[in-house]
Amino acid sequence: MPTRFLDRYYTPGVAFKRAPLRKAAVLFVATVCLCLCGLLYLQLEQSRRHDLNQAQIASSNLTRAMAQQAEDTFMKADLVLTSLVDWIQVDGFGPALRPRLQKTFARRVLSLEQLHGILLFDQKGQWIVTSFESLPRGPGVADRDYFKFHQQNVTSAAHIGAAIRSRENGEWIIPVSKRINDKNGQFQGVLLAGIKMSYFDQFFKSFSIDDNGSMFMALTDGTLLARRPFVESQIGTSLARNEIFQTLLPQASSGNAMLTSVVDGIVRLFGYRQLEAYPLVVSSASSRDSILAGWYDTAFRSGLIVALVMLGVALFGWVFLRQVRVGERVEADLRKAQEALELIATHDSLTGLANRRLFERALDIEFGRGARQSSALSLIMLDIDYFKRYNDTYGHVVGDHCLAQVARAIKGCCHRKADLAVRYGGEEFAVLLPDTDIHGAMTLAEQIRRSVMDKNISHTGSPTGYVTVSLGCYSFVPTGRDSMEVFIQRADAALYQAKHAGRNRSAVLSMEGHVEALMRSDR
Numbered sequence: 001m002p003t004r005f006l007d008r009y010y011t012p013g014v015a016f017k018r019a020p021l022r023k024a025a026v027l028f029v030a031t032v033c034l035c036l037c038g039l040l041y042l043q044l045e046q047s048r049r050h051d052l053n054q055a056q057i058a059s060s061n062l063t064r065a066m067a068q069q070a071e072d073t074f075m076k077a078d079l080v081l082t083s084l085v086d087w088i089q090v091d092g093f094g095p096a097l098r099p100r101l102q103k104t105f106a107r108r109v110l111s112l113e114q115l116h117g118i119l120l121f122d123q124k125g126q127w128i129v130t131s132f133e134s135l136p137r138g139p140g141v142a143d144r145d146y147f148k149f150h151q152q153n154v155t156s157a158a159h160i161g162a163a164i165r166s167r168e169n170g171e172w173i174i175p176v177s178k179r180i181n182d183k184n185g186q187f188q189g190v191l192l193a194g195i196k197m198s199y200f201d202q203f204f205k206s207f208s209i210d211d212n213g214s215m216f217m218a219l220t221d222g223t224l225l226a227r228r229p230f231v232e233s234q235i236g237t238s239l240a241r242n243e244i245f246q247t248l249l250p251q252a253s254s255g256n257a258m259l260t261s262v263v264d265g266i267v268r269l270f271g272y273r274q275l276e277a278y279p280l281v282v283s284s285a286s287s288r289d290s291i292l293a294g295w296y297d298t299a300f301r302s303g304l305i306v307a308l309v310m311l312g313v314a315l316f317g318w319v320f321l322r323q324v325r326v327g328e329r330v331e332a333d334l335r336k337a338q339e340a341l342e343l344i345a346t347h348d349s350l351t352g353l354a355n356r357r358l359f360e361r362a363l364d365i366e367f368g369r370g371a372r373q374s375s376a377l378s379l380i381m382l383d384i385d386y387f388k389r390y391n392d393t394y395g396h397v398v399g400d401h402c403l404a405q406v407a408r409a410i411k412g413c414c415h416r417k418a419d420l421a422v423r424y425g426g427e428e429f430a431v432l433l434p435d436t437d438i439h440g441a442m443t444l445a446e447q448i449r450r451s452v453m454d455k456n457i458s459h460t461g462s463p464t465g466y467v468t469v470s471l472g473c474y475s476f477v478p479t480g481r482d483s484m485e486v487f488i489q490r491a492d493a494a495l496y497q498a499k500h501a502g503r504n505r506s507a508v509l510s511m512e513g514h515v516e517a518l519m520r521s522d523r
Contacts, residue, residue, distance in 0.1 A: 022321055029317035033310045040306045044299050048292065052269070055291045056256040059271030059284055062207060062215075063254065066282040067273045069203055070217055073114050074176060074278050077193040078158045080108050081178045084118070085156075085191050088180055093120060093189075098129050105131035116166060116173045116194035120180075121147065123189050136168050141190075150179040150190050160278060162223045163197060163235050172197035172235065174225050197226050197235075204228035210290035212266050220249075220279040244272050244283060258288060348423040350400055351407030359422040359430060363484045366434050370478035378433040378441035378475035381491040382410075382448065385468045385503040387427035389461030402457055402467060403427065409451040413444060430491075438475035438508055445471040445506040453504075468504035470495060 084104070091097060105118040109131040120129040125142030127135045141147050146161035153159075161175040173194035180189045204215045205228065216227040222240030239245055243259050254273040261268055268285035275282070289296075346358035354362070370377045384390070384406060391399040403423075410421045410429055420432040431448070433441055449469055457467035472494025474487070494509035501507065 025317055025321050029313055032313050036306050036310055036313075040302055044295070044302065047298060048295050051291060051295050052258075055269050055286055056271070059256055059269055059286065060254070062284040063271040063273040063282055065207075066203075066215065066217070066284060067275055070200075070280055070282055071275050071277055073195065073199070074158070074160065074280070076112055077115065077176045077195060080112065080115075080118070081158060081176065081191055081193050084108070085178050085180055088120070088191065089182075089188075093122075093128055101129040102131070102133075105129060114195050114199040116171060116196045117168060119192045119194070121190045121192070123187055125190075128189065130168070132168055138167060141167070144175075146175045146177045146192065147190055150177065151187055153179070154181075154185070155179070156181075158278075160219065160280065162219065163225050166194060172232075174200075200226040201228065201230055207284070209284070210287055212268070212287035212290060213285055214261065214264075214266075214268065215282075215284045217280060217282045220245075220274065220281055225280075244270060244281070248272065249274060249281065261285070351404055351423045353407050353411065353421045353423045353429070356422065356424060359420065359424070359432065360484070362420050362432055363487070366432065367478045367482060367484065367487075368480070369434065371480035371482075374477055375435045376437040376475050376477050377487075378436040378438060378473065379487060379491040380431040380433070380441055380445050380448070380471055380473050381424070381428065381488070381495040382430070382445070382469045382471040383426075383428040383495065385470055385499070386459065386462045390459055390467065393459075393461050405455050405457055406452055406467070406469065409455055410448055413447045413451055419444075430488075436475070438473060441473040441475055442506060442508055445473050449504070449506060464504060470498040470503045471506040472496065472498055472509065473506060474509045 088101070093101060101120065105120075109115045109117055115131075117131045119127065119131070121141055122128050125140035125144070125147050127140065130136070144161075144164065146159055149159050149161070156179060159175075159177050159179075161177065163172055163174050165171070166173050173196060175192050175194055177190050177192040179187065180191055182188045200217060204226070207215070209215065209228075214228060216239075217225045218239055219225065222238045222242065222245045224234060224237050224239055227234060242261075243257065248255055248257055249272070253276075254271075256269060256271050258267065258269050260266070267288045269288060269291060270283055270285040272281060272283040274280070346355060346361075347353065348355045366377050369375070384402070387399070387402075390402060394402075407421070407423065407429070410431065414421050414431060418434045422430040422432065424430045431444065433444065436444075449471055452467060452469045455467065459465065459467045462468060472491050474491040474494055476482070476487070490509050494507040497509070498505050498507035
């Protein structure tokens with residue numbers, strides 16, 4: 001195998017210089033530990049996201065169920081009030097009708113377990129008829145917000161007010177009320193159905209949530225109506241500054257978010273939903289700690305296992321480093337083997353010419369040398385004419401023999417030590433010529449072309465009847481900012497012009513990129 005090119009383009013101990021083995025071992029141990037930590041982080045992060053995603057799904061399902069239950073509860077009360085208001089507005093609520101109204105109210109309350117009672121007030125807020133057997137005593141309800149609302153608004157829609165204590169028995173209720181008008185549309189009173197807060201409390205308790213979880217129902221203005229856990233002092237307080245009401249609800253009527261509760265400061269995953277039919281918002285929340293309790297346990301156990309593995313790797317690295325000195329004894333032998341591998345790696349086994357790897361290294365070196373010395377650098381690209389036909393006619397074994405013969409012809413024309421003959425790929429070859437201008441390149445190209453012809457390699461698929469080659473030449477003076485790809489492309493362009501002009505000839509590409517000459521010397 002020729003080695004004259006390696007003397008110029010290969011420096012043992014430089015191209016394959018490596019870090020000291022001890023540093024490499026330390027780097028390896030550190031890399032393994034970092035990889036283990038990275039894998040642990042990815043696994044735990046994926047697990048955490050999965051747990052949070054499952055919690056979001058559960059939260060969405062729970063708030064959907066809460067919204068449906070709340071809507072059904074208020075809709076039934078609304079329907080009862082609507083039918084009664086229609087009746088009262090037609091027949092009135094004179095003294096003769098009041099006993100009948102009382103019995104009807106009582107029956108309706110018994111038919112709906114969520115109802116605390118039904119109460120009718122006149123235009124001054126005084127009790128007229130209730131579902132209870134006796135009328136409460138007192139100043140009336142003219143001071144209640146729901147009563148004032150109906151005095152000031154002519155809407156016939158049901159109004160849901162803030163939670164209040166019943167003046168009948170002190171029980172917490174959520175008032176659902178409707179305005180009563182006379183035949184002229186003038187305000188005549190209010191009909192109210194009280195929804196037991198205990199009804200929602202029992203409904204909330206039917207769901208399993210963690211000790212720090214919470215559920216609530218509020219008006220759309222943020223007024224808290226019901227909550228689990230029930231804290232009496234919080235009923236009626238405003239949640240308006242809660243991020244659900246300030247930010248999330250204006251963007252979407254339902255969703256999930258990890259928030260810090262404004263009520264107790266606990267971080268929870270909140271699911272929220274605004275009812276379509278009524279100005280109500282329901283929300284359920286599970287504390288972040290309860291959602292991730294299993295994940296925390298997994299993270300601890302996984303972290304412990306990874307820590308033990310890392311300790312084992314570190315111990316192994318320590319033992320390994322102690323054995324490095326023994327390994328250093330074979331360093332010289334390894335270096336020699338490395339150099340031998342380099343010889344194999346830089347030459348084509350079939351033709352004995354340099355391969356593309358050595359060619360690219362040589363280009364890099366010669367570009368730098370040419371730029372420093374302002375000397376011309378030339379490149380000849382050539383390939384065998386109609387070689388596919390040759391392989392199809394004679395077979396690949398004979399084709400390989402043909403490639404070897406052409407390679408010998410090329411090597412026979414490269415007399416200088418600096419000239420580098422390369423098998424560029426397939427049937428294509430290259431010759432790198434340092435310190436050579438375009439005239440010298442063209443002269444050598446013609447020598448190679450004639451040398452191949454002189455081999456008289458039979459080729460029935462060629463118009464000439466024997467193997468010929470086409471060659472493209474390009475030369476320039478490197479500047480230090482040149483592109484190897486462009487250098488090769490321009491020589492290749494000259495080769496293409498030679499083939500396009502009829503093959504079995506040499507072409508020269510000028511530095512401006514124009515084909516300046518085509519040469520052929522037919523026998």
